[in-house]
Amino acid sequence: MNCSLADVANNELEVLDVDSLLSDADKVRSQQSQQFNLILEKINSKRHTLSLEQAEYYDYLLAYQLAYKGDFTQAQEVWEKISDTSSSTELKFRANLSLINIFAYTKQWSEGLSYLEYNLENLHLIDNPEISQLGISAAAIFYNHLGQYELALKYANQLNSLSIQGRNNCIVKQQIVESKFHLKQLHVKSEAIKAALSSCLISDEVVWYNLTNTFIAKLYIQEGQNKKAIGLILENIDALKESSYIPILSQFYSLLSQAYLSEKLIEKAKLYGNESISISSGILNSEPSMIAYEVLYQVAVQESDFETALFYYIKFAEAEKSYFDDLKTKYLAFQLAQHKAVEQKVQIELLNKQNKLLQASQRLAESETENNRLFMALLIMVISLLAIAAIRSNRNQKRLKHLAQIDSLTQIYNRGHFNTAAQDAMSACQVNQDDISCILFDLDKFKTINDNYGHACGDWVLKSVARTCKNIGRTNDIFARLGGEEFCIILSRCDAVTALKIAEDYRKAIANIDSSPSGYTFPITASFGVTDSVQSGYSVEALTGHADNAMYLAKSTGRNKVCNYADVLASKESCSVII
16 A cells, blocks of 8 residues: 555656656757757656656657757647647647748748638637747747738737747847848847847847847948958857757858958858858758858859859859749738638628528528518529629639739749740640740849849839830740849740840840939840750750850850850850940
């Protein structure tokens, strides 16, 4: 009997000990990574004694450890299982919060919006004020990642008004800094920056503290204070390395490379550029990779290593294109989510009306003559409502189709629809054995225009170029913006000789664009690459790839030129003469 009582007592102590360890690990998970890992090891040694609720809690923390080390895929699987199967409303809510952050980092915007909508709808079910505050801060974090900075600032200010303390206070103040930075409402001495640094320092939140430091460093670099940016990052980089948080560490390295290049410290710029690329390999469409590739390209140019410079320029162009394509994907995901919400609301209203009408028809069924007349009237109303719903749905479908096919800035085809339309044209020409040509062009020094005159001016240039080319192009040509400043035209029943003449017309038209309506005066030129099915065959990939090679030849031999793919094969500079 005494032995039995002792066993029960020991079991109760073990349960209390595990609960305490889980609570301790949760408290230090983002502050003291080494201690967090040690506690998880202790819990793992007791894994066989855990209850179902404790095991789910442990798995939640284990997934956090995986995500912290950059293994987002495995962490996502664990959190999705908890979200689907856990009986704990609070733990399910927290798993959803973590998934929202994961989807932000892995660019799964539609999925993230779905989980965010679910959590906001169920926020009232969470009794723990700290967890409910995390729910609001997750909205601010996700909308910042999505590029919806005004919405992010709205949720951050909502949470900030509650006078919260500790980790949540640090997070919300950092999100305010991030939103204001992108909304051009921030400078180095802003009170928002001071509040974020102070709060995160008090809470010993190394990751969030240094995320704020990345925006301070960016402001320093924008103002030309590169030494201050370097000093700030070097002062904090060791603490960040200890945390092993890759997304922010990659930003530190890329900003160091950028600042060192501006200070003409070439070797250090090269060192940190390579470091940023090395650790950013698992992060999709990352801004640090884009910055680092551009720095390494400029370093290679300064060292007169033109082969390496071309390699890094291609990498930079690919990274920049991916980055801007991701921005477009974010916008489309947000717009589709809004359309879905509106359509669901309409459907719910319609179903409610239909339900009321059916209930009324059942009550009226007791009357014969009057019932028949009312039933017909109700039937007409239902049909009318269905017709209205069908019309609204058709309009929404047309609008969604337009969004899916047309580039929102230039109002020409986007990359997705271009691939489909180009393949259809290719198949038709191949069946009839007609020639088909491809013109691909890229605006020269477009980044310099953005840097010197702002992105609004860059947008004006993109729209002007698209409008100019569209006005002089053939009616049936497929004209699309592939991303960034790169455009492509597919010309059915057109050989390379004719395509070269058309490309030259485009080149001259672009060069004659008057930039003064933008508020600034600067030249606008483009480099063109041309090929046709005789040279490249009936393949969209081959046509665009060979045209891209010819375009890079035009770039590398002076820009503002038109080059044929034959020039690339012959390794001769036989581009059109600039007039």
